[in-house]
Amino acid sequence: MKPNDALPNTSSGHPPMKLLRSLVAIPLAILILLPKLAMAGDGHDHGEAAPTATGPALPRFAAVSDLFELVGVLNGKQITLYLDRAADNSPVTEAQIELEIGGKKFKAAKQGTDEFEVVLAEAPQPGVLPITATVSAGSDADLLAGELDIHEAAHADEAAHAHSWKEYAGWAAGGVAVLAILLTVGRRVMSSRQTRVGGVA
Numbered sequence: 001m002k003p004n005d006a007l008p009n010t011s012s013g014h015p016p017m018k019l020l021r022s023l024v025a026i027p028l029a030i031l032i033l034l035p036k037l038a039m040a041g042d043g044h045d046h047g048e049a050a051p052t053a054t055g056p057a058l059p060r061f062a063a064v065s066d067l068f069e070l071v072g073v074l075n076g077k078q079i080t081l082y083l084d085r086a087a088d089n090s091p092v093t094e095a096q097i098e099l100e101i102g103g104k105k106f107k108a109a110k111q112g113t114d115e116f117e118v119v120l121a122e123a124p125q126p127g128v129l130p131i132t133a134t135v136s137a138g139s140d141a142d143l144l145a146g147e148l149d150i151h152e153a154a155h156a157d158e159a160a161h162a163h164s165w166k167e168y169a170g171w172a173a174g175g176v177a178v179l180a181i182l183l184t185v186g187r188r189v190m191s192s193r194q195t196r197v198g199g200v201a
Contacts, residue, residue, distance in 0.1 A: 061131055063146035068092070068135050070144050072099075077123050081108055081116040083135065095137035101129055101148075126150045 059074045069084045079099070083092040097108035097116050101124075108116040133144040 059148055059150045061146040061148040063131065063133055063144035065142045065144050067140050067142045068137070068144060070097070070133050070135065070146070072118075072131070072146075072148070074124070074148060074150070077120045079118040079120065080111070081118065082114065083116065083137070092137050095135060097136075098134045100132040100134075124148070124150055 061072050063070045063072075064086065067086055069086050069089070071082045071084075073080045073082075081097060081099075083095055083097065084090060085092060091114040093114050094110075095116070099106045099108065099118055101120070106118045106120065108118045111117045127150060129148040129150070131146050131148055133146070135142050135144060
């Protein structure tokens, strides 16, 4: 055997098969990982990170005085109220609460042990609503004021979600195109080698 017989034949100008396989494997790996990246982007990552809320935070307001701290959380037409003593943050379980929203007055009803509830005629429109609360608990009475700031967060989240999926679709299309090109090149290389081997034989 001549010394040159042990060396691979690279004089043909075609890429070695190992290199070709590596190039084909790259877009395949991208296509496999794309669904996992999409799931992670949608909050489906099951790693050690703590799960985060997928929806927008509910609008809320806070009104504080020397006697009371009132927090309200809006969910559609329903406002859930939490009343605490300002001195020690202890919950007030028995109280009379009346809210004035946009010139209309609503009397709160007790729900559970330390919650109160107001049901509006309809869900408020986006914007800033001034709220005045009249609170009476035992011998204490006070007037509290706050603002309920309602944003169109849900629409912004939907737009961001659609934009992210468009990016994933673009990546997938690019990976498919690269894969098709590499497969075509690979077939031509194999066909050329088979023709050359047949001619030698």
